[in-house]
Amino acid sequence: MKLYGVGVGPGDPDWLTMKAVHVIQEADIIMTPISNQDKQSIALSIVEKYITNQKIHRVIFPMTSDPIRLQVAWEEARNDLAQFLMEGKTVAFITLGDPLLYSTFIYLKHSIQEQLSNLSIEVVPGIPSFVALSAMAQIPIAERDENLVVIPVIRSLDEVKKAIELHDNIILMKINKDYPAIVELLDEMQLLDCCWVGQRIGMEDSIITNQPKELLNGKLDYLTTMMIKKKR
Amino acid sequence: MKLYGVGVGPGDPDWLTMKAVHVIQEADIIMTPISNQDKQSIALSIVEKYITNQKIHRVIFPMTSDPIRLQVAWEEARNDLAQFLMEGKTVAFITLGDPLLYSTFIYLKHSIQEQLSNLSIEVVPGIPSFVALSAMAQIPIAERDENLVVIPVIRSLDEVKKAIELHDNIILMKINKDYPAIVELLDEMQLLDCCWVGQRIGMEDSIITNQPKELLNGKLDYLTTMMIKKKR
Incomplete structure (x- = not known):
């Protein structure tokens, strides 16, 4: 089991790093944040052409500052992620820009590390x-x-x-x-x-x-x- | 004739963007700054595996705050670059990190644009x-x-x-x-x-x-x- 936080840059698929492309191609599951069920994931559209058999898992992070609604969303995402990882899967969580600069990945990383302390995590930097x-x-x-x-x-x-x-x-x-x-x-x-x-x-x-x-x-x-x- | 300013990231070749790899592979000439004649170019070592027939041109930017020595170095680099471009060549100037964040490329870009006002320039962002x-x-x-x-x-x-x-x-x-x-x-x-x-x-x-x-x-x-x- 391994979790990658992958920065996909702000928009142009050509701004993906070589590392990001390799990780996405070799992942079992691509996790991507969306703001609500009807919305497309911009991060997913950037990596689209490298997706073959990877399973896509969308997680909803509502655009809200309500801490309770956000907490519920993060917990759900964390639980889904934990299950994939415990099944031995390699998960690439993709985010716009860089994963450690104002990104949803930061919260998810804190949270999953508390739950699975021996988890192997790798962060792939992206163009801010x-x-x-x-x-x-x-x-x-x-x-x-x-x-x-x-x-x-x-x-x-x-x-x-x-x-x-x-x-x-x-x-x-x-x-x-x-x-x-x-x-x-x-x-x-x-x-x-x-x-x-x-x-x-x-x-x-x-x-x-x-x-x-x-x-x-x-x-x-x-x-x-x-x-x-x-x-x- | 076209000039690319290409950011190659800080060190790991896997942090090159897809765009940087394409530009380097298709350039006629790779220009790279070094601090003195005996020094290796770190930027060049990062892109090494994508170099096939491209000509490598090293330009010396001495590690000095002496404005006259720097001025001479920039003028020499600018003149070499102008000649390549006027021969119709595609030149990729590679820099560590990003080309527009504290990089040598910034000075060269100002200077060459003054000399060749109709020059086509493209900047390829890199991981800082x-x-x-x-x-x-x-x-x-x-x-x-x-x-x-x-x-x-x-x-x-x-x-x-x-x-x-x-x-x-x-x-x-x-x-x-x-x-x-x-x-x-x-x-x-x-x-x-x-x-x-x-x-x-x-x-x-x-x-x-x-x-x-x-x-x-x-x-x-x-x-x-x-x-x-x-x-x-």
């Missing part, structure tokens, strides 16, 4: 979304002695403002809900032209722009990442 | 060293709403201390010269047990440890990365 955004926009994430801060969830606009004041390069993730307020803040700080936004990076319908105001009219996707580079 | 360190140590880089700061060069210990005070997770890169002072600081801040260090991550002689003091006795490698996770 902001690394891919930088490649698509062809704008450096950071260079020389510049520092970099990554904020995954907007706790407050004040926190964002302070981060911008203190750092050379700022990555904001999952900003769909706060997008209009962030654009307004950047406008006030005269930083709109130092800003790149990527939505569904690497997917066929991806949008990469350095005109953040253009995205104000449409519905923003959950998978929206912003890179702010202060002038030096 | 700290993402691989986290995978090897099996310790999350960041989770939930935690933030993350990346400091590539230690400008002052004070800056490191402030970064630790302000953030949940801290990545310090290229810390070999400052290592004893950083370990002392972490000891004072009672954070030594929240700290993981990786050296030559993914290579055969790599060291991953959460006992930072163990590394104080030997000679530290230039490729040393530290991950600090504050208790919450």
Whole structure:
């Protein structure tokens, strides 16, 4: 029995690592998180062409901050996983981006290690979304002695403002809900032209722009990442 | 004529992306930075098994902060590159980690774009060293709403201390010269047990440890990365 946490990158199947491809091809079961029963797994669509006889097991992680609903979902996923592993199966749990950077895999790993203490686990790193955004926009994430801060969830606009004041390069993730307020803040700080936004990076319908105001009219996707580079 | 900036990850050839492998296999010329004539290129050793008939062109980027010596090196590299491209060649410039995160490729890209304004460039993202360190140590880089700061060069210990005070997770890169002072600081801040260090991550002689003091006795490698996770 062995569990792999496999990062599949943010979208383009060509951003899979060689290791991820081998692990997926040799797994008995591919486990993938979905937000509800009707939703497709984006992670699964990225690895689709390497799936042959592997069993696909979807686990539902509801998009909620309700700790009880989340707890129930994690327990169910953990129990399913434990059963597969105790049957001697090799399971590849696939996640968007990297498995240990803001990913569902982190919770599952904690939880299954408590239940099966002698379990062999291997983590396969993946390309984070902001690394891919930088490649698509062809704008450096950071260079020389510049520092970099990554904020995954907007706790407050004040926190964002302070981060911008203190750092050379700022990555904001999952900003769909706060997008209009962030654009307004950047406008006030005269930083709109130092800003790149990527939505569904690497997917066929991806949008990469350095005109953040253009995205104000449409519905923003959950998978929206912003890179702010202060002038030096 | 086309220029690819290709990230090959920090060490393990299996961390190459599918895209990186395709680009390397189809390039006419592989360009690789080395620090002096006698040194091996680590990036080249990572892609070695995909090299067949591609021409290898090593360019010397001396390990110096002398701006004039660096300027001369970059100009020479840029001129060689321009000549290959004007001959209609496809050139893959390979770099450790990611090409747009603290990499030599950033300077070369700026410089060649000034000279050949209609040049087609594509950037292939790579796994950054700290993402691989986290995978090897099996310790999350960041989770939930935690933030993350990346400091590539230690400008002052004070800056490191402030970064630790302000953030949940801290990545310090290229810390070999400052290592004893950083370990002392972490000891004072009672954070030594929240700290993981990786050296030559993914290579055969790599060291991953959460006992930072163990590394104080030997000679530290230039490729040393530290991950600090504050208790919450």
